[in-house]
Amino acid sequence: MKNIKIAYLGGGSKQWARVFMTDLAVSEDLEGEIALYDIDIESAVCNQKIGANINLSPNTKSHWDYTMCENIEDALKNATFVVISILPGTFNEMRSDVHAPEKYETYQSVGDTAGPGGVLRSMRTVPIYEFFAQKIKECCPKTWVINFTNPMSICTKALYDVFPEIKAFGCCHEVFHTQDFLCDILKEETGIDAKRSELYTDVIGINHFTWITSAKYKNIEIMDYMDDYINKFYEIGHYEHGPADAYKTDSFAYANRVKMDMYKRYGVLPAAGDRHLAEFMNSSWYLDSPKQVADWKFALTTVDFRVKQQHERIEESIEMAEGTKPVEVKKSDEEAVDIMRALLGFSTKICNVNLPNVGQMPGYPLGAIVETNAVFSNDSVNPITAKPLPIAPTNLIMRCLYNIENLYEGIKERDLDKIFASFVNQPLCSKLTLTQANELFKEMVMNTREYLDEYYELDEYFDK
């Protein structure tokens, strides 16, 4: 197929864009245009130049036209796919999201999904997604839309609520890492070397708080080995992508102690990085203090760290754009391009994905965004019914899922009291008194109001 057009909203992305562009470059059979759209035009232009350099790589199998669109309609028109990966606000807002709660001894390891940070980030992001959904409805209503932005659930919810006929889904690689972890367990316990693509895992939950109820390698159920494995590794921990103590220097690393602890409690395995998992539990469990975090062997990712990392990435991007640094063109572990190929009819692919619940998670509210496996095939995605969880983890998911439902309704109605009801019911806010929670919420809204004033009547709210 030579005439594919991919509209990339947030096409100035420093990290994910490059992975995606190289994955496309090594994918045979597909060619066409990648239309980069970003409010940060400079970054989009930079990625356009990097794209041109990718086309020059000897590893490149498919050559794409990288175009830069100054308005969203140009990007969307005639698109075969829309991919969305944006960062709403700047590091200033992220700094407030992540660090403002620390004054109240409320720590966040990520701060972009659940917890106070997730709520504030949702408040900035959802209105933009309302706009995207409206534009997609107008410009390309039958186009497949793939979301990569966090908070995943609520962004996907917004797309479907504004435009119910949209063909959208949300992709996230968190589960992949847990699959890698399961491969390590398999290796440790049986000596068998398997790749995660060889496992069949049964996935159920919501984004960043998914669970695996069964993990099969051929006729081996890896879950049968968990107790034994955990007996050995609970204390020292294990990290699937590095040494167990990598978390000491790499603030994205973790030793899976949180994951193993939750498995011990519930008998099923949560399938996201420990940094994410911890944020879905009461703050006293794993995030009570920096000391406790270190004991659980994961890290609080600071915004300073992110700023520094971003700075390096920008420099690297410029070098790649200017051709002073080569772009490494090789297949990543991401599955977005594989999914696109399946939707184009090249194959059938099963992958975990975020979609409205139409029955794949029986007993959970219909229409809520849930993450289960689904079958991608010729122009279709069909969710697979998930095996049920025990009651206790079901309860944990329900709480967070309804928090998101309520938060979405609050944002949609621009009702700050309703939003606050979700804020204060975040497990991470469980130690806060009502007064503290209220102060913190107002403070975080104030800190980030540059990106909120357009949508909410803040003065009125603060006057109350």
Place this chain on the structure above:
Amino acid sequence: MKNIKIAYLGGGSKQWARVFMTDLAVSEDLEGEIALYDIDIESAVCNQKIGANINLSPNTKSHWDYTMCENIEDALKNATFVVISILPGTFNEMRSDVHAPEKYETYQSVGDTAGPGGVLRSMRTVPIYEFFAQKIKECCPKTWVINFTNPMSICTKALYDVFPEIKAFGCCHEVFHTQDFLCDILKEETGIDAKRSELYTDVIGINHFTWITSAKYKNIEIMDYMDDYINKFYEIGHYEHGPADAYKTDSFAYANRVKMDMYKRYGVLPAAGDRHLAEFMNSSWYLDSPKQVADWKFALTTVDFRVKQQHERIEESIEMAEGTKPVEVKKSDEEAVDIMRALLGFSTKICNVNLPNVGQMPGYPLGAIVETNAVFSNDSVNPITAKPLPIAPTNLIMRCLYNIENLYEGIKERDLDKIFASFVNQPLCSKLTLTQANELFKEMVMNTREYLDEYYELDEYFDK
């Protein structure tokens, strides 16, 4: 009807039995036998004597034979109704339930339904209810069973789980008090004097955490006046059965500040006393400290207070049994006897009641015990479908409902790890670290093991 037999399990009750016996005594048309069964035989005998004295009262319209049964089968055989109102354990166990958590700055205002105390009390009570259900199945499978014991939901759950064909329901007067409060609001706002029996309130939730979505007096919706009323009374509070500061001396009193606060947050009115409501929210909200409790204008009911009260009641009972103190024979505000009359075909009665969800609360799990209105009529109880709540309070109910479902499963399976998963997920345990929660749970189990050892493998658990 002259040949009614009421089997009273827990017939030695010091308080509720007398109310029930006098309500029966003033109910025309009904007569027969009240078969008192209690493991505390002395107390049952005492109530038997009080019954004899009630029969002598000039206000008494129906004379009953008060019999004392030493074994449960005698009590149950040929019963028209079984009523159950027991206290599992002694004040020693209750002292642990209520006060042990205080060491961890976890305060409870009641400690018999939710929170750590509710979990421990469930552990003692459910196995007894398993026994009751089995005996009812054997001795009187078609008899109506009315439960008054707390924790209401899980006791009723046990009856239905052990004997699914049982004709059982749970009665609780907490909603009545909120109806009295609504009458006071109506009076304050419109000048209209109404009795709670003249209101129609739409009830939804779980026991002690029910909510009223609509309260109609004729064509007046009292909810329409709530904002105005709360503006006036939020700070000073109001108590439907006494002065607003009654809580300072009466540890059962409260000023409805918690209730009004929750209404402000959610737009619907929780319908239980503030002492109960507070226990369904994170401990930091209303029960963070004795100081905070006083600010919210309710009280922590101590077990010392209960012991003293019980002591007085026992003395009073003895005097009444011996005839040195007269029994006041008059209709109470309780509805149990009215419900029994409706089931006997004398009338049709609508009342809130605890029953398995068969659809009356759409969207909630089927089979969970929920509290809504129901129609009592000739030998039948039919739950009325409840109007839905907003998302945020739905979430609060779901969390507690699933906690109960999981707790019940844990007790049924005698699985202390599963029980602990409900313990630690109690909103009142939200400040505790995992270590603290674990210590506290073990401590509370140890404190009350005299009443647990029969059912659980505690040594094995503590050895792990």
Place this chain on the structure above:
Amino acid sequence: MKNIKIAYLGGGSKQWARVFMTDLAVSEDLEGEIALYDIDIESAVCNQKIGANINLSPNTKSHWDYTMCENIEDALKNATFVVISILPGTFNEMRSDVHAPEKYETYQSVGDTAGPGGVLRSMRTVPIYEFFAQKIKECCPKTWVINFTNPMSICTKALYDVFPEIKAFGCCHEVFHTQDFLCDILKEETGIDAKRSELYTDVIGINHFTWITSAKYKNIEIMDYMDDYINKFYEIGHYEHGPADAYKTDSFAYANRVKMDMYKRYGVLPAAGDRHLAEFMNSSWYLDSPKQVADWKFALTTVDFRVKQQHERIEESIEMAEGTKPVEVKKSDEEAVDIMRALLGFSTKICNVNLPNVGQMPGYPLGAIVETNAVFSNDSVNPITAKPLPIAPTNLIMRCLYNIENLYEGIKERDLDKIFASFVNQPLCSKLTLTQANELFKEMVMNTREYLDEYYELDEYFDK
């Protein structure tokens, strides 16, 4: 209450209006205005005059102003209640509805609810109800709307679909007759004389195809006597309002043989007149031929009969309007006024009623119009969850319920192919070949096109 306004759409009604007006006249406490609106102005004026004469009766307790509104907005404005009871089309259309299918040996005993007649009548009526719903939304969105028009289910569906916030329900007295029948059974079997108001019947189903799963008089379950009763009366039959062979001369009468036959098959009692019940079953069961109908001891109500009856009623109406014949002012057995009193807060009333399914019939599609008991009280109606039916009658109801859902969608979309899919799936059409069904449908549409052309593209359809 002196200031009640009742908007009566179809206020020229010859029969039902008079019952309703006299029931209001003997209802103490209520007074106000009855605003008659009808496209047949003459008939409305006639009822207005009858109303004036009712006001003169010595039995009259409440005096009403009977006004005649030439446009619907005047009638609806400020109404306390809207009642709707219309006849769409004339006897010419009804003649086609009822008798056209006879050419294909398809007989109908009523022809206004199910079967080919019910479909055609729906096609004429639903568009008018779309108009009513729109007008109610505009003029009196918070007013209670009571529907009496057949086909009941689809008319009520239209009201809710066009205006989801409408406060509407449908009232039908068919169940009352079965309750009378149950009283006769009670009398026969136990000697007890009871009135239907003393029974509590558990009702489930759809209009004219409701079922009673339990009928309690005090603590007697009348269903326990059914087998014995039916053994005695299955062959000879029994009619609750006259002799068993009344059907020979009164084409509204029946001997309950169909009802008893269905009870024998399914173990639960269908609760409508045999004339209606027969139309929900395959035509070969009870309506195969006039001979078979006579064997089952009910009658085919002919339109000639109805024309004659109507003629008498018109004459009677004129006499009553002119005062040459007195209006008998006494309470009927209808419950509409009792329900209105309950909604005004005078009482709490339980009655079977047609409402969208919100959970009162678990397992049936939400939003479909179903008939169960409900509680009417101060400005509210709350459906009562119904006890489930066995699978076989559930299946019968589901088929007809989905037929209505599909028929409604077809009418809403003005899609004659979709409408035909419901037509041909009517149990009464089960003997027809596709060719016959198609011919019959087209013929019936042609016959009644005077009342259809406004809404449907018939020429286009016939050209296909």
Place this chain on the structure above:
Amino acid sequence: MKNIKIAYLGGGSKQWARVFMTDLAVSEDLEGEIALYDIDIESAVCNQKIGANINLSPNTKSHWDYTMCENIEDALKNATFVVISILPGTFNEMRSDVHAPEKYETYQSVGDTAGPGGVLRSMRTVPIYEFFAQKIKECCPKTWVINFTNPMSICTKALYDVFPEIKAFGCCHEVFHTQDFLCDILKEETGIDAKRSELYTDVIGINHFTWITSAKYKNIEIMDYMDDYINKFYEIGHYEHGPADAYKTDSFAYANRVKMDMYKRYGVLPAAGDRHLAEFMNSSWYLDSPKQVADWKFALTTVDFRVKQQHERIEESIEMAEGTKPVEVKKSDEEAVDIMRALLGFSTKICNVNLPNVGQMPGYPLGAIVETNAVFSNDSVNPITAKPLPIAPTNLIMRCLYNIENLYEGIKERDLDKIFASFVNQPLCSKLTLTQANELFKEMVMNTREYLDEYYELDEYFDK
């Protein structure tokens, strides 16, 4: 894998066994034992000999030990898979099933799934499946069980009802033929030559009455071409496996006219052979008379035809067993072996399959056996949620699904009245009067009582 054991219940099968055995013989990687169990020992021995000869074929890649088990426990013990393919009763019973109703002008094209024949066959088969389920529970509770016997739905239902933890599913190739038909449409309309394995079809329904809502070949939706195709082929018909008039000589052939007719009515494509589809509709539609059947261009498969065919097959089997006729060893179009390979972890496979509804068909009763796509993978089968059907075909499915649910309950309870309620509600019985249906049912029971007396109290029933 060298140690696979397949227990084949019904291992004397004349047709399906050979297909299955050759498919296994050409499947690389798999080897082990095929344990043939059949009450017809002679036939099992014959298949054992054929197996030995298959092992000699040059095309054979995997050699299997064919053993013959005289008792079922030996066959089941240590089995990796159980496959079940039995014929309950003889051709005498089948003759009654298929032809007895013809006396009442009720014709059946197959008579083994729906209609009177399907009911009677269920009555013979389900008790045997109760036995199988019990034996599997005892001997090999964790073994995968694949059912091929008709009536598929009710057999699978019996397995799950008797042993809820069973790992069973039902396989049927009917959908495959419709996929071949869709390939022919694709070829006709676009010129593209595709194999059915290249399509992705969305499947929903119950066995032999499944529907396809979407059929994708790459990014082409074949449904978009249906109207055009049907315009051309509706009259002349088309058969995917031969000439359009093959039905004249091959009583298994059909011209897809029924299928196209149903597509025109409902906008979605039923996915089974016309002979099956016709049996799910009222008898007047496609099976009113042999003449009508011929007009719709399909055939009534007579039992004489089957007897003749069986006779040939037996002769052929004997020749193959004796080695006088070679066994053709090549891969068939069946997917059973592919599915087994997927369950063993060799691949991931998506295929339509019969399973209890756990949410894959939202809105349909949970626990009913439904047919949708599912993912087969390492030791797991996970159903895929199906896209919903329009209301009218939903209604058709619901009717038949509830008929099966009721029929199953009736057989389980050995309640012939309940069974008759499903019999008379078969669409194919829609022309029968109650008297005729009753006579026919009793006649068919009498005809086949040799295979029923063991399970049902027939004398008692006939005496009523």
